[in-house]
Amino acid sequence: MTRPVKATVFGTGSWGTAFAIVLADAGCEVTLWGRRQEVVDSINTGRTNPDYFPGIELPANLRATTDPAEAAAGADFTVLAVPSQTLRENLAAWTPLLAPDTVLVSLMKGIELGTAKRMSEVIEEVAKVPAERIAVVTGPNLAAEIAARQPAASVVACVDEAVAQRLQAACHTAYFRPYTSTDVTGCELGGAVKNVIGLAVGIADGMGLGDNTKGSLITRGLAEATRLGVAMGADPLTFSGLAGLGDLVATCSSPLSRNHTFGTNLGRGMTLEETIAVTKQTAEGVKSCQSVADLARRHGVDMPITDTVVDIVHHGKPTLVALKDLMGRSAKPERR
Numbered sequence: 020m021t022r023p024v025k026a027t028v029f030g031t032g033s034w035g036t037a038f039a040i041v042l043a044d045a046g047c048e049v050t051l052w053g054r055r056q057e058v059v060d061s062i063n064t065g066r067t068n069p070d071y072f073p074g075i076e077l078p079a080n081l082r083a084t085t086d087p088a089e090a091a092a093g094a095d096f097t098v099l100a101v102p103s104q105t106l107r108e109n110l111a112a113w114t115p116l117l118a119p120d121t122v123l124v125s126l127m128k129g130i131e132l133g134t135a136k137r138m139s140e141v142i143e144e145v146a147k148v149p150a151e152r153i154a155v156v157t158g159p160n161l162a163a164e165i166a167a168r169q170p171a172a173s174v175v176a177c178v179d180e181a182v183a184q185r186l187q188a189a190c191h192t193a194y195f196r197p198y199t200s201t202d203v204t205g206c207e208l209g210g211a212v213k214n215v216i217g218l219a220v221g222i223a224d225g226m227g228l229g230d231n232t233k234g235s236l237i238t239r240g241l242a243e244a245t246r247l248g249v250a251m252g253a254d255p256l257t258f259s260g261l262a263g264l265g266d267l268v269a270t271c272s273s274p275l276s277r278n279h280t281f282g283t284n285l286g287r288g289m290t291l292e293e294t295i296a297v298t299k300q301t302a303e304g305v306k307s308c309q310s311v312a313d314l315a316r317r318h319g320v321d322m323p324i325t326d327t328v329v330d331i332v333h334h335g336k337p338t339l340v341a342l343k344d345l346m347g348r349s350a351k352p353e354r355r
């Protein structure tokens with residue numbers, strides 16, 4: 020008899036909890052690591068994570084701990100679901116505890132500030148594991164819908180296709196359909212850039228602009244992500260898949276998206292400080308718009324929507340002025 024796959028998820032936030040439910044429903048033995056004892060107690064005794072999904076009963080094969088050593092022990096898959104900008108520091112502490120040969124899985128959709136590194140690059144550098152043992156899960160996966168077991172597809176990416184297939188099997192359920200990819204760079208960029216475009220669409224929504232604006236931002240945002248990806252060696256077709264277009268559509272359409280909602284509040288006229296104060300969860304694009312713009316500069320890629328988001332969010336540029344400047348750029352062909 021083969022033993023069940025063991026998966027550990029570091030982070031009891033929105034996506035960490037929802038993906039832990041997916042893994043448990045797929046038959047894995049799942050351990051969630053969380054910082055707060057009361058959250059861990061609610062998971063173990065109340066069978067819920069009341070901060071995020073109060074009405075959802077957690078599967079019996081999922082338990083939680085605050086002890087990272089206990090969480091990490093024996094894991095076939097070690098899933099990382101903390102905010103991107105905290106990964107380096109957290110992973111440095113967890114690295115000595117990791118099970119030998121564990122596959123590290125990133126759920127995060129951010130780019131590190133300062134270094135402009137993708138999350139898989141941070142993992143490779145900090146945990147000193149080869150790229151063949153690092154995977155990424157990304158796609159149109161709003162956590163609340165997944166936790167409610169609504170159907171969705173996703174992408175599991177690893178440079179080693181056999182590892183991607185193992186992870187695919189470990190998280191495949193009746194409602195969660197993962198596809199494999201070996202384009203880790205493209206998948207990570209798709210997830211990080213869509214958050215920035217989600218902010219842009221939210222700002223437009225908040226300004227009262229309509230669906231033509233939304234369609235234009237999504238499509239030209241996709242062009243920005245693809246240009247950056249191609250400059251960094253990604254497969255352009257990745258961006259027309261779930262990690263690119265799929266996630267852009269979900270994020271830019273949904274009030275569940277924290278990035279979209281953050282942008283909407285800014286577009287309605289809230290200040291950055293007011294918007295941060297009402298945002299209870301991680302809106303990665305707020306910080307990552309700067310690191311995406313940094314990456315674009317390093318690779319000589321033009322990303323005008325991303326630059327506009329940086330100007331509005333971080334340099335206080337008035338939205339109407341930013342819109343006029345974005346629309347007033349010189350005319351050009353759609354494809355070059």
Ligand SMILES: NC(=O)C1=CN([C@@H]2O[C@H](COP(=O)(O)OP(=O)(O)OC[C@H]3O[C@@H](n4cnc5c(N)ncnc54)[C@H](O)[C@@H]3O)[C@@H](O)[C@H]2O)C=CC1
Pocket residue numbers: 030031032033034035036054100101102103105109126127128129160161162163299300301303
């Ligand atoms: N929520 C969603 O629908 C989805 C989120 N993601 C990505 O998943 C990643 C995690 O996001 P969420 O779970 O949604 O965020 P969240 O804000 O719901 O949860 C973050 C978790 O990390 C913990 N945390 C915060 N700072 C920490 C620190 N310094 N050290 C250790 N733990 C810390 C929080 O206590 C919380 O448990 C992000 O990169 C996000 O882009 C990806 C797909 C879907």
Ligand SMILES: O=C(CO)COP(=O)(O)O
Pocket residue numbers: 128158159160161162214217266269270275276277278279301302303
């Ligand atoms: O990545 C997501 C959906 O795929 C979640 O988007 P937000 O982080 O904007 O909530």
